[in-house]
């Protein structure tokens with residue numbers, strides 16, 4: 286194996302970027318004893334878009350990171366689902382996470398300045414050497430592998446640091462990603478541009494939908510309307526990319542015009558004023574944000590989060606994919622550092638799972654962007670994608686909670702089957718017990734009584750089981766596949782397939 290040993294490098298891992306992807310991978314490696322340096326060019330808190338989160342991040346991955354309680358206590362707006370004015374139906378329809386999984390009861394709408402700082406401070410607590418105001422300039426490599434980075438610190442001094450692995454978590458604007466080779470391919474289907482700002486005094490939906498993300502289609506595109514606090518709302522219009530000139534001429538005028546074209550958003554903002562000072566004071570624009578790299582890694586270097594790929598904001602999957610890919614990369618690094626799995630195999634497993642998740646949401650979003658359909662058609666697509674036996678609506682709720690990877694199993698109260706499925710994917714009974722205790726302690730009942738909305742969705746365990754089986758089959762078809770260790774931090778060899786049951790054969794004639 287052409288890998289540097291511990292003594293010959295300054296650190297085991299250099300992580301570039303301290304957003305959710307970077308903090309996650311750094312924390313999970315440091316937790317297992319790895320020497321991790323994280324270089325972040327800004328000083329936190331810093332602004333970032335991507336405020337509507339999924340239960341799979343705030344509950345599952347934050348649980349593994351040990352920050353679920355802190356996130357829960359941070360005072361973020363609770364998000365129990367989404368409300369869509371979308372498709373052929375003239376009226377808004379809603380879905381809830383509350384029944385999407387026994388664990389996935391809610392997520393949060395977060396100010397990223399606060400959420401990202403919680404994750405970065407947690408990485409520090411776990412032993413990561415976090416250095417802010419340190420901008421990575423380049424990668425140090427030879428034909429065999431990447432061997433470190435060069436960076437400039439707050440005082441302008443230049444440094445070189447050598448590492449056994451470099452993880453690029455520097456987001457959408459990554460410059461060093463090209464060192465893994467390949468190209469960034471813009472998504473064919475999602476050629477949009479977003480223009481967004483912040484408002485005080487916007488209306489709220491009535492409980493229990495108050496904390497929902499509202500996605501409202503209008504003639505020229507769609508709006509997100511995200512309640513961040515009682516006062517503050519994040520409002521953004523997503524429109525086709527050919528509107529770029531108009532938007533760049535005058536962003537504020539463009540945003541105001543789009544709001545005027547959406548009766549629902551205009552109504553919600555009747556008494557609101559746009560914030561014009563501080564970090565929320567700007568009208569911002571993002572374009573070319575839907576893409577995937579053709580390569581996610583090369584020896585010594587991996588891409589995670591937006592540095593690797595991003596689909597589309599509609600279902601708020603960005604931070605989930607960022608944190609999930611951080612977990613996948615950490616498993617690969619931990620397994621290689623422990624000498625348990627060969628580098629090629631470990632990173633191929635991470636890439637397979639990351640792409641599978643990206644592709645799942647790509648297909649799902651593609652179907653939902655066909656606004657000539659109504660929600661029943663979207664629900665049907667979700668069922669088709671998950672291969673579920675549960676209702677179409679349940680399948681939709683399931684995917685929008687970020688449960689596609691099938692690693693995040695419901696555990697509290699299922700009739701035994703979820704635990705069996707979890708074990709078949711390599712999660713040990715101890716972890717199941719710990720997770721069950723964890724989730725039971727924090728869930729509150731959210732029943733149909735709280736849901737006057739007839740489109741309130743329910744999910745039964747059957748769907749989850751079916752999805753796990755579908756994923757399991759795709760995964761089993763790969764000869765080099767790896768499974769997940771009981772603590773979720775490593776890859777391991779799959780258990781041998783059970784022997785097929787053999788029929789008791791009749792005694793041979795004349796025997797006995």
Ligand SMILES: Cc1cc2nc3c(=O)[nH]c(=O)nc-3n(C[C@H](O)[C@H](O)[C@H](O)COP(=O)(O)OP(=O)(O)OC[C@H]3O[C@@H](n4cnc5c(N)ncnc54)[C@H](O)[C@@H]3O)c2cc1C
Nearest residue numbers: 302304305306326335336337421455456590591598603604
């Ligand atoms: C219009 C729009 C709306 C979105 N809405 C949502 C949403 O509602 N929900 C959701 O989940 N996602 C949403 N997203 C996606 C979300 O913003 C991203 O997926 C998420 O922020 C990715 O996290 P990350 O850690 O990969 O990167 P980032 O959060 O971008 O973090 C990267 C970090 O790297 C640092 N960095 C960059 N270059 C260097 C360097 N050279 N050296 C050192 N540090 C560096 C940056 O300062 C930054 O802190 C949205 C995206 C867009 C475009």
